[in-house]
Amino acid sequence: MTAEKAPLLEVRGVSKYFGNVIALKDISLGVGAGEVTCVLGDNGAGKSSFIKILAGVHPHDDGEFLVEGEPVRFKSPRDARERGIATVFQDLATVPLMSVWRNFFLGSEPTVGKGPLRRIDVGRAQQTMREEMRKMGIDVRDADQPVGTLSGGERQAVAIARAVYFGAKVLILDEPTSALGVKQSGVVLRYVVQARERGLGVIFITHNPHHAYPVGDRFVVLNRGRLLGDWRRGEIGRDELVKMMSGGAELDQLTHELESQLEGPG
Amino acid sequence: MNEASGGGSRAAAVTAPGAPTPEPVADERLANIGLVARLMRRPEVGSLLGALVICAFFWLTTDVFGTLNGIANWTDVASTLGIMAVAVALLMIGGEFDLSAGVMTGTTGLLMGLLTTEWGISMWPAIALTFLFAATVGFLNGYMVMRTKLPSFIVTLATFFVLQGVNLGVTKAITGTVRVAGLGDVPGYDSASKLFSSTFWAPHNFRISVIWWIAIAALATWVLARTRAGNWIFAVGGDANASRNVGVPVARVKIALFMTTAIAAALVGIMIALRLSSVQAGQGVGEEFTYIIAAVVGGCLLTGGYGSAIGASLGALIVGMAFIGIQFSGWNTDWRFLFLGVILLLAVLVNNLVRHRAEGARR
Numbered sequence: 001m002t003a004e005k006a007p008l009l010e011v012r013g014v015s016k017y018f019g020n021v022i023a024l025k026d027i028s029l030g031v032g033a034g035e036v037t038c039v040l041g042d043n044g045a046g047k048s049s050f051i052k053i054l055a056g057v058h059p060h061d062d063g064e065f066l067v068e069g070e071p072v073r074f075k076s077p078r079d080a081r082e083r084g085i086a087t088v089f090q091d092l093a094t095v096p097l098m099s100v101w102r103n104f105f106l107g108s109e110p111t112v113g114k115g116p117l118r119r120i121d122v123g124r125a126q127q128t129m130r131e132e133m134r135k136m137g138i139d140v141r142d143a144d145q146p147v148g149t150l151s152g153g154e155r156q157a158v159a160i161a162r163a164v165y166f167g168a169k170v171l172i173l174d175e176p177t178s179a180l181g182v183k184q185s186g187v188v189l190r191y192v193v194q195a196r197e198r199g200l201g202v203i204f205i206t207h208n209p210h211h212a213y214p215v216g217d218r219f220v221v222l223n224r225g226r227l228l229g230d231w232r233r234g235e236i237g238r239d240e241l242v243k244m245m246s247g248g249a250e251l252d253q254l255t256h257e258l259e260s261q262l263e264g265p266g
Numbered sequence: 267m268n269e270a271s272g273g274g275s276r277a278a279a280v281t282a283p284g285a286p287t288p289e290p291v292a293d294e295r296l297a298n299i300g301l302v303a304r305l306m307r308r309p310e311v312g313s314l315l316g317a318l319v320i321c322a323f324f325w326l327t328t329d330v331f332g333t334l335n336g337i338a339n340w341t342d343v344a345s346t347l348g349i350m351a352v353a354v355a356l357l358m359i360g361g362e363f364d365l366s367a368g369v370m371t372g373t374t375g376l377l378m379g380l381l382t383t384e385w386g387i388s389m390w391p392a393i394a395l396t397f398l399f400a401a402t403v404g405f406l407n408g409y410m411v412m413r414t415k416l417p418s419f420i421v422t423l424a425t426f427f428v429l430q431g432v433n434l435g436v437t438k439a440i441t442g443t444v445r446v447a448g449l450g451d452v453p454g455y456d457s458a459s460k461l462f463s464s465t466f467w468a469p470h471n472f473r474i475s476v477i478w479w480i481a482i483a484a485l486a487t488w489v490l491a492r493t494r495a496g497n498w499i500f501a502v503g504g505d506a507n508a509s510r511n512v513g514v515p516v517a518r519v520k521i522a523l524f525m526t527t528a529i530a531a532a533l534v535g536i537m538i539a540l541r542l543s544s545v546q547a548g549q550g551v552g553e554e555f556t557y558i559i560a561a562v563v564g565g566c567l568l569t570g571g572y573g574s575a576i577g578a579s580l581g582a583l584i585v586g587m588a589f590i591g592i593q594f595s596g597w598n599t600d601w602r603f604l605f606l607g608v609i610l611l612l613a614v615l616v617n618n619l620v621r622h623r624a625e626g627a628r629r
């Protein structure tokens with residue numbers, strides 16, 4: 001897709017150790033503009049460690065981390081954000097008791113006035129928030145509504161709209177659908193597609209292949225801290241993806257065991 | 267979760283890639299946000315009603331309460347309490363407690379007293395040093411809480427006892443008594459007491475601390491509602507992790523809040539010391555709970571992230587009116603503790619309800 005140009009974000013052979021525990025070993029993947037790379041893995045596969053490296057929470061120990069072809073080493077999430085990498089953490093993205101517009105601009109509030117009279121430009125903040133949310137298909141009538149009263153999907157939308165507005169080139173979504181019902185998950189997947197249509201690179205981390213499959217251009221499966229496989233869209237079927245996710249052969253064996261147990265001595 | 271958002275039976279909601287931007291859909295659940303609903307979202311509604319009820323009660327049942335002299339009386343009590351309640355409210359909105367805030371009013375008063383009467387420093391430099399000392403203690407409180415990640419309840423409880431011990435020990439060691447007296451003779455006393463402890467409106471003698479209180483409450487309200495700092499205070503108390511993730515300097519905000527509380531305590535300590543021109547070593551002990559009660563009555567959640575400075579001021583007003591009202595009614599003033607307990611319980615119950623409403627869909 002973006003063969004000649006350097007991908008927006010790329011990691012090559014990245015590893016992470018916590019003491020003598022190998023959290024991640026030799027992980028490589030990339031995402032280009034207008035692409036969705038899905039990182040799949042079961043619990044304990046290393047998804048959280050991986051996302052923390054991408055987000056700048058932990059530095060990587062081995063390997064290369066490239067942003068637009070340039071090697072980087074993030075010291076903090078702020079560094080990552082400055083390079084246009086925005087991470088939306090599952091359930092840690094918004095402050096429930098604060099209003100929608102306050103959440104939208106939290107940490108980067110637009111201000112007017114100087115010195116001690118410097119204050120938040122509330123009117124502009126509310127208007128911008130409304131416009132940006134409208135682009136995602138949400139009509140926020142009451143800007144002062146606490147975020148906690150929004151649905152789970154809408155709350156993710158606030159976090160995604162915020163990241164896009166503040167100039168994210170790469171959007172990293174940490175399990176955005178895991179706590180949601182079927183319909184709300186669909187809503188969030190639509191935002192993923194929209195972000196891609198707007199030319200962002202999206203890294204979509206999930207343990208649900210059914211959510212990843214319809215939106216992904218590239219699928220990367222992690223298992224026990226290692227890369228199990230890397231496929232382009234069309235190179236792998238949904239069923240195969242499900243199988244790979246649960247450790248491939250392990251699932252076959254499990255199915256076999258369960259079947260034999262059920263069929264076994266009554 | 268999110269059952270309210272509609273039937274989960276429509277599995278087809280998963281969109282195919284390349285779907286167009288959907289048309290904004292008006293959410294029918296947001297249809298009518300009436301005035302009442304808007305009011306109910308404000309944290310200070312409960313305390314406003316409470317203040318009106320208590321004011322009306324004592325106004326009607328006693329003779330003095332409603333006179334200007336009476337009002338000067340209860341606004342005086344409410345003012346120093348209110349200054350502290352506002353600072354404590356900011357800290358509580360930021361998700362922390364300071365149990366050393368009460369005893370700090372004693373420590374700072376004693377420090378100023380000793381600096382001036384024992385070590386010959388004149389009033390204004392002593393006041394500056396006292397504020398500096400308070401800021402340092404506040405910083406240490408905040409730094410320890412952030413560094414150890416222990417509950418601020420425990421850390422400031424320790425500070426509370428340390429300061430209480432120091433207050434008594436140092437005062438006794440230096441003066442041989444449990445009080446520091448004679449501030450009235452210190453150079454600069456007149457100008458300082460004019461600013462911090464004078465009265466105005468001659469026959470009724472309203473306290474200048476009332477002006478301080480109103481100014482501080484107004485400033486705090488503006489900070490909370492209209493500045494980045496205010497936004498960050500709500501954020502660090504509401505969800506410290508989410509705030510950190512969007513780049514809010516959580517530790518800096520919380521440490522600043524501890525320092526604000528300590529500086530407010532110094533202001534009140536200085537006011538009381540100048541007013542009486544002497545300081546008791548036991549000054550302020552136990553007051554920290556009254557501050558917290560005033561803040562909670564004013565709508566602050568004990569869990570942080572919600573509350574207001576106006577609410578805390580109204581809470582302080584309720585406490586002030588009740589203390590003086592009980593006195594005017596000729597009842598035994600010990601009943602005021604029972605009153606504090608009852609309004610605290612009522613306020614917490616109301617706040618819980620508000621919180622559930624505000625967090626609505628979350629759980």
